[in-house]
Amino acid sequence: MIEKIDLSLVDWSRAQFALTAFYHWFFIPITIGLTYMVAIMNTIYVKTGSEEWKRITKFWMTLFGINFAIGVATGIIMEFEFGTNWSYYSWFVGDIFGAPLAIEGIMAFFLESTFIAVMFFGWGRVSKQFHLLSSWLVAFGASLSALWILVANGWMQDPVGMTFNLDTARNEMTDFWAVLFSPIAINKFLHTIASGFVIASLFVVAVCAWYLLKKRDLVFAKKSMIVGAIFGLISSLFLAFTGDGSAYWVAQKQPVKLAAMEGLYNGKTDAGLVAIGVLNPKKKIGNNENEFLFKVEIPKMLSLLAYRSSKAFVPGINDFVNGNEEYNVEPTLSRIDKGKKALNALITYKKAVKESNTSLAEESEKVFRENYRYMGYGYFKNPKDVIPNVPFIFYSFHVMVMLGFYFIGLFLLILFLLFKDKIQKYKWLLRIGIFSFPLGYLASQTGWIVAEVGRQPWVIQDLMPTMVATSRLQTTSVMITFWLFVALFTSLLIAEIKIMLTQIKLGPESKKGGSNV
């Protein structure tokens, strides 16, 4: 059904959205994470009254301000893209996407905008307690903004709490709380903000490591590094915990994605978790090649993590394609059949309404509702087309996980040496501290690839394939805006790096006076 859609248009539209999200995410983690660290530093200042902590707070607040100012409104471009490039998708999701995004807009404006002004302008002009409260409210506001975006994204991974209106072709929200408290959305929110906390901690550690290597502002650097490393360690552990929760819910709601994450073609009980592995490039769906050229596996761990039982059956990609009667896995051809029934019932319903044939309209609506949750499958012919890119997902997932554990080790080692007051002697570790900052971005971007590319071909799981969601625009116009975004975002990133580096080189001494950002 979709073989005639211009794939280059779909690919360019996807590339454009991915680029926007990719660049937007450069700014967000530091905003989300640094606000909490600034609030913690400000709390220490208010508790101790120490001028050193005031200086520390002001310095990091300045870096937060630079990042916030340059990153602000970069996300709004994605909303433009929804209306232009993804108009069928936007129409189809209706108020389910609109409501959380509207709440996000209002919250971001009132909480962040109001209290950011108090946080920056309020030094010595409002009480210390009110200033501190504003710092914390900015931090909570930034996280709450992320919550609503990720609730909307969570719904795309697991559409719940809605009914499809056949007359308007829109999904209508029937249960706000089911959308808000969807376990996929909650885990996604917690995992994503935790990743932001880790990146911001790596940023603080990297800047402090640079000062220590340069042998300047030593007290400032060590104190800041303690906050960064403790916050980073707690966040990394929380990240691992929420990662487990996310993977568990992926197993329940998007098992094909889990199979791709683990390179699992043939399902099995007592399934092991691949710690490290190299996929066999000759392995294709349905052939008898080995899945891996090399792997190190933790026995039974995948069954345990995915289904909380070491003996549980974990379905593989071949099970989804061909079905597995023993373990009640429905073959994709059966889903395709149901999807086609839903689409045909929608056509019949519209025709019946036009001809005022009430009984036919009711009958076709009934068939539609029985098969709606498979509707997206109706666009496909070949079961293999509903399987995501396995190597891309597998390697992205394993890079993310390995880096996650590396960060725990890094923060632990740094903290140990800080408390022993020996950190300055370990120059190699300080250099690693600096170079680990971009690794934080690598981990979070690969995590995002797992989440978003891993659910392909769906833009809304099982309901709408990405290809159907794309507006029928000229491919060249999408290409033009793609390159415009490359120019705009790269300029912003260069401006951010340049201003940041200038402020870092100036150092905390510049924050002794009364100036704010």
Place this chain on the structure above:
Amino acid sequence: MKNNHNIFKNILMFYVNGFKRMTVGKTLWAIIIIKLFIIFAILKFFFFPDFLKTNFTNKEERQNHVIEQLTNPNK
């Protein structure tokens, strides 16, 4: 009434003085204004019209078009 007037004046002065004392912030505000101009006045206006609102005049036409695309995306 006079108290209310003072509150508003204080809030206004809080912002005015805050902006006056900015150092890096002035550059940042310049970046924000240029960026918002590019995003809203150029990108939104010239490159990102609402596809359904631009091509269809009312809600009924839009929903019929979407249903047509959903049920027969080749057209």
